[in-house]
Amino acid sequence: MNCEQEKPKEECGVFGIIGTNDDAASLTFSGLKALQHRGQESCGIASFHKMSMRTFKALGLVTDVFNDEILANLAGSNAIGHVRYSTTGSNLIDNAQPLTLSTKFGEIALAHNGNIINAKELRISLAQAGHRFESTADSEVILHLINDQVTSLENAISKALCKLNGAYSLVIMTKNALIGIRDPLGFRPLCIGRFGNAYCIASESFALQSIGATFIRDVAPGEMIIINETGFKSHQIFQTQRKCCCAFEYIYFAHPSSTIDSVNVEMSRFRMGQELAREYPVDADVVIPVPRSGRHAALGYASARQLPLEEAIFKITQNERSFIQPTQTLRELMVVKTLRVQPEVIRSKRVLMIDDSLVRGTTSVKLVKLIREAGAREVHLLIASPPVQFPCYYGVDISEQTELIAAHMSVDKICQYIGADSLYYLSQDGLLKSLIAQEVCLACFNEQYPLKSSVCLDKLMLNSQSA
Numbered sequence: 506m507n508c509e510q511e512k513p514k515e516e517c518g519v520f521g522i523i524g525t526n527d528d529a530a531s532l533t534f535s536g537l538k539a540l541q542h543r544g545q546e547s548c549g550i551a552s553f554h555k556m557s558m559r560t561f562k563a564l565g566l567v568t569d570v571f572n573d574e575i576l577a578n579l580a581g582s583n584a585i586g587h588v589r590y591s592t593t594g595s596n597l598i599d600n601a602q603p604l605t606l607s608t609k610f611g612e613i614a615l616a617h618n619g620n621i622i623n624a625k626e627l628r629i630s631l632a633q634a635g636h637r638f639e640s641t642a643d644s645e646v647i648l649h650l651i652n653d654q655v656t657s658l659e660n661a662i663s664k665a666l667c668k669l670n671g672a673y674s675l676v677i678m679t680k681n682a683l684i685g686i687r688d689p690l691g692f693r694p695l696c697i698g699r700f701g702n703a704y705c706i707a708s709e710s711f712a713l714q715s716i717g718a719t720f721i722r723d724v725a726p727g728e729m730i731i732i733n734e735t736g737f738k739s740h741q742i743f744q745t746q747r748k749c750c751c752a753f754e755y756i757y758f759a760h761p762s763s764t765i766d767s768v769n770v771e772m773s774r775f776r777m778g779q780e781l782a783r784e785y786p787v788d789a790d791v792v793i794p795v796p797r798s799g800r801h802a803a804l805g806y807a808s809a810r811q812l813p814l815e816e817a818i819f820k821i822t823q824n825e826r827s828f829i830q831p832t833q834t835l836r837e838l839m840v841v842k843t844l845r846v847q848p849e850v851i852r853s854k855r856v857l858m859i860d861d862s863l864v865r866g867t868t869s870v871k872l873v874k875l876i877r878e879a880g881a882r883e884v885h886l887l888i889a890s891p892p893v894q895f896p897c898y899y900g901v902d903i904s905e906q907t908e909l910i911a912a913h914m915s916v917d918k919i920c921q922y923i924g925a926d927s928l929y930y931l932s933q934d935g936l937l938k939s940l941i942a943q944e945v946c947l948a949c950f951n952e953q954y955p956l957k958s959s960v961c962l963d964k965l966m967l968n969s970q971s972a
């Protein structure tokens with residue numbers, strides 16, 4: 506176990522590339538490895554070889570699922586891939602992505618990060634119209650909606666998107682095009698890169714870096730990018746008045762090296778620590794981060810207060826497979842098994858422990874206990890984000906309010922439960938300052954949901970324009 510086990514889980518990561526010399530699948534494999542933190546239950550790659558599509562999907566981590574032989578069988582010039590953690594649809598191989606469908610536009614593969622809020626209603630009406638579903642994943646309705654249109658592929662996709670309500674960053678592959686789409690509010694990140702003569706689209710810029718591709722830009726909220734042999738075209742499908750990228754991408758999900766909507770993740774976490782120091786200058790002798798999630802905020806706090814920072818908590822094992830533990834009991838057991846504290850750097854000291862977020866509280870209870878047992882005089886817990894109190898409907902597994910400690914306990918009660926001397930959360934203002942006035946979704950902190958199920962996305966429809 507590691508400290509990430511009780512954190513919320515991102516639903517997925519997507520990657521696509523077009524225009525390589527038959528090594529699109531291998532490059533997609535590398536891109537998916539860099540996105541592994543976004544989903545560890547299943548993964549898959551679909552590629553086009555000459556005119557036929559090949560797909561390989563399985564449950565497990567990217568490096569366990571794929572080997573040289575499988576990647577050689579997927580050789581082709583275009584490929585898309587997906588890593589998954591399920592929020593809609595159970596962890597079945599049928600729900601692993603990319604999903605594929607033989608359509609009136611030819612074979613199409615799709616990889617989705619996000620959550621379609623109205624998937625159930627859409628599925629019922631599509632099934633009534635004769636569409637047959639092969640998975641329980643919400644993403645499959647997108648493929649069937651596209652196939653339900655009688656027009657060109659571009660228009661079919663635009664029309665299908667107008668029926669969706671929710672969060673979606675998509676990569677779609679046809680035999681001669683790679684398509685990237687971000688929902689009208691841009692909940693999940695998506696960016697475009699250049700790799701020699703090839704183009705790629707990825708959930709995070711870190712995945713582009715991992716294959717040596719050059720970052721071009723983020724896909725804008727409501728934008729569809731179509732890449733084929735003539736280059737890339739942009740279609741602004743939806744007029745967007747505001748953006749709502751998930752604040753948790755910056756707080757925890759995204760890789761620190763990634764830059765999302767022009768804001769670097771590592772730097773934003775560092776600023777969260779600085780803001781925390783400004784809001785709560787707690788008297789302390791040493792700052793320690795909760796590994797790895799609290800590291801950059803702890804650096805920001807320590808530098809703002811000119812306090813020493815010590816990596817006093819460390820892990821015995823790095824078992825990535827244990828990332829997702831299904832029950833509370835297992836989570837708690839794994840904390841004890843793998844976390845250790847270095848007594849020499851905290852003995853008799855006032856310790857200030859920093860984490861990025863506090864969701865269930867399980868890990869914090871164990872950590873505070875370990876730190877006290879190691880001889881700390883005081884233990885103060887500072888959280889570099891506001892209290893998480895409300896469920897998420899946009900692709901993150903914060904679904905059970907009962908599991909959110911801040912939803913049913915006051916700060917004082919949580920502090921007592923955790924056994925800390927004090928507990929402070931970064932304010933919402935402090936978080937926004939750290940994100941440099943980014944327009945972000947904060948719904949799990951403040952219940953202000955940017956999308957309601959009644960929102961009529963058709964109203965946002967704009968005329969397409971070529972870039």
Ligand code: SF4
Binds near residue numbers: 751753899900947
């Ligand atoms: S509700 Fe929270 S986790 Fe969900 S998209 Fe908004 S900020 Fe992210």
